Amino acid sequence: MLTKRQNLMETIKGGKPDRFVKQYEFMNFIMEAPMGAMVGPGQTIVNDWGITFTWPEGQLGGFPVHDDEHKVLKDITEWRKFVKAPSAIYPEERWAAAIEHANAIDRNEEFATCFVAPGIFEMTHHLMSMEDALMALYEEPEDMHDLIDYLVEYELAYAKELIDHLHPDCIFHHDDWGSQRSSFVSPEMFEEFFLPAYKKIYGFYKANGVELIVHHSDSYAANLVPYMIEMGIDIWQGVMTTNNVPELIKKYGGQISFMGDIDSGVIDFPGWTPEIIFEKTKEACERCGKLYFIPGASHGLNFGCFPGVYESNDEAIDKMSKEMF
Amino acid sequence: MSKIEEVKVLVETGKSKKVAAAVQEALDAGVKAQDILDAMVASMGVVGDKFSAGEIFVPEMLIAAKAMSKGVEVLKPHMAGDSASSLGTCVIGTVAGDLHDIGKNLVSMMIESAGFTIVDLGVDVPADKFVEAIKANENVTLVACSGLLTTTMPALKEAVQTIKASGLDVKVIVGGAPVTPEYAAEIGADGYAPDAGSAAVKAKEIVA
Numbered sequence A: 001m002l003t004k005r006q007n008l009m010e011t012i013k014g015g016k017p018d019r020f021v022k023q024y025e026f027m028n029f030i031m032e033a034p035m036g037a038m039v040g041p042g043q044t045i046v047n048d049w050g051i052t053f054t055w056p057e058g059q060l061g062g063f064p065v066h067d068d069e070h071k072v073l074k075d076i077t078e079w080r081k082f083v084k085a086p087s088a089i090y091p092e093e094r095w096a097a098a099i100e101h102a103n104a105i106d107r108n109e110e111f112a113t114c115f116v117a118p119g120i121f122e123m124t125h126h127l128m129s130m131e132d133a134l135m136a137l138y139e140e141p142e143d144m145h146d147l148i149d150y151l152v153e154y155e156l157a158y159a160k161e162l163i164d165h166l167h168p169d170c171i172f173h174h175d176d177w178g179s180q181r182s183s184f185v186s187p188e189m190f191e192e193f194f195l196p197a198y199k200k201i202y203g204f205y206k207a208n209g210v211e212l213i214v215h216h217s218d219s220y221a222a223n224l225v226p227y228m229i230e231m232g233i234d235i236w237q238g239v240m241t242t243n244n245v246p247e248l249i250k251k252y253g254g255q256i257s258f259m260g261d262i263d264s265g266v267i268d269f270p271g272w273t274p275e276i277i278f279e280k281t282k283e284a285c286e287r288c289g290k291l292y293f294i295p296g297a298s299h300g301l302n303f304g305c306f307p308g309v310y311e312s313n314d315e316a317i318d319k320m321s322k323e324m325f
Numbered sequence B: 001m002s003k004i005e006e007v008k009v010l011v012e013t014g015k016s017k018k019v020a021a022a023v024q025e026a027l028d029a030g031v032k033a034q035d036i037l038d039a040m041v042a043s044m045g046v047v048g049d050k051f052s053a054g055e056i057f058v059p060e061m062l063i064a065a066k067a068m069s070k071g072v073e074v075l076k077p078h079m080a081g082d083s084a085s086s087l088g089t090c091v092i093g094t095v096a097g098d099l100h101d102i103g104k105n106l107v108s109m110m111i112e113s114a115g116f117t118i119v120d121l122g123v124d125v126p127a128d129k130f131v132e133a134i135k136a137n138e139n140v141t142l143v144a145c146s147g148l149l150t151t152t153m154p155a156l157k158e159a160v161q162t163i164k165a166s167g168l169d170v171k172v173i174v175g176g177a178p179v180t181p182e183y184a185a186e187i188g189a190d191g192y193a194p195d196a197g198s199a200a201v202k203a204k205e206i207v208a
Helices: A004-013 A076-082 A092-104 A120-128 A130-139 A141-166 A187-193 A195-207 A222-231 A245-252 A274-288 A309-324 B003-012 B016-028 B033-052 B058-078 B102-113 B127-136 B150-165 B181-186 B196-207
Strands: A027-029 A044-046 A052-054 A111-116 A170-174 A212-216 A235-239 A257-262 A293-297 B089-094 B117-120 B140-146 B171-175
Touching: A004 A293, A027 A170, A076 A130, A076 A141, A092 A141, A111 A141, A120 A130, A120 A141, A120 A195, A130 A141, A130 B058, A130 B102, A141 A187, A141 A195, A170 A195, A187 A195, A187 A222, A195 A212, A195 A222, A222 A245, A235 A293, A245 A257, A245 A274, A257 A274, A274 A293, A274 A309, A293 A309, B003 B016, B003 B033, B003 B058, B016 B033, B016 B058, B033 B058, B033 B102, B033 B196, B058 B102, B089 B102, B089 B127, B102 B117, B102 B140, B102 B196, B127 B140, B127 B150, B140 B150, B140 B196, B150 B171, B171 B196
Parallel strands: A027 A111, A111 A170, A170 A212, A212 A235, A235 A257, A257 A293, B089 B117, B089 B140, B140 B171
Antiparallel strands: A044 A052
């Protein structure tokens, strides 16, 4: 039996996996790595960039607050005055637990994985609201290019720290690039603004020992796949059913793999049942096949929003492995 | 190109810095303010259709809506005293517990561009607030509510049913990623739209 890591590599290289890769099993997340403040359930915080986030009790995530009082950047032409990157350098003692975790990972079995969020696109709209950020791409493109360069510099500085301390062999990187039905920006705009940014970031990781880039965008983004390949993404996690995943596999399999095709909204809700989860998992496995595809919910980490969902999804994938392998 | 055609093109292509001058030139050339407004509404209809068809993306829609609002500013002093929209007022918001405002804001822009006056209640709006807003504002013909999370679908249902139970004569349109036409019908909504462009079309259709 292949290890989780070997089975993943066989799957994404078009080899002979002996079972479906089971969601996030190949990624051992080193969540102890220091990173900026993240909002938790029921909290309102101001993070290291000055962005206010709130997470209403009982809801599924946090949101940046963008009223006039809280928006960090109200005028893109003044970004140099208002956007101040925090230090990417953390005291050594903050790394101790992460280093211990990284050293304990059997890298023949799993990928030592660092989690990075938010992404560059997300940062632009966290700072200034989605509407302002998207309009600025048209109205003040030079400032947006400069702001993105500044955000990339910060990411690269943080990436260096991750590499120096943990030597990860996988990066799981968030940046949502679309809604359920379309990418937020056109492919042309994406190519102009975000492709160069990510070529630098993912290129840096790959030049420094990272073998696998897993990018999360739980959205439609089929029109951006050629750019994902160009920037060095190995696995697009979060691919929703609206993307026609079997078609993407047929077209791009071997250059990139796809993780998802089970929309979280249809399995991860208060009334979930194992039967619903199995039905959706079976559909995904049967239509996408054994290669270049990892079945799993589109949600962007290794847990469900409702207790039992993630584990039930694992069980459904096990059943499908028995049926199809 | 006629002055009115020029305005249409500038709105469709989101040239917000040029629209005001073009509208003024059209007025100076003797084009009626209402005709210019109608042309801009038609342009936004084209923008909405292109968005629904995947030909354009959110930034293009945003800059078109901004261009239209710049044009409307120039028109306002030239419109009759009762220039309030003939389609009435639309109260809009995301339902209780849901803070996703991007889709709601796009729908708001497109519905406004279609000729409604907008009362935006923002995000995380309890069901009763929708009813209060209908009563507090003039000529409310439409309520638009959305939820992006599966967890807020019960709140969407509560909002629709509270509005309907109030007995007020308004139509209710719903949307959001997990919402389907079937769910919209099940909870008693009058309409459903999958995106902002379609929302404007559906809004006009159900209040007609």
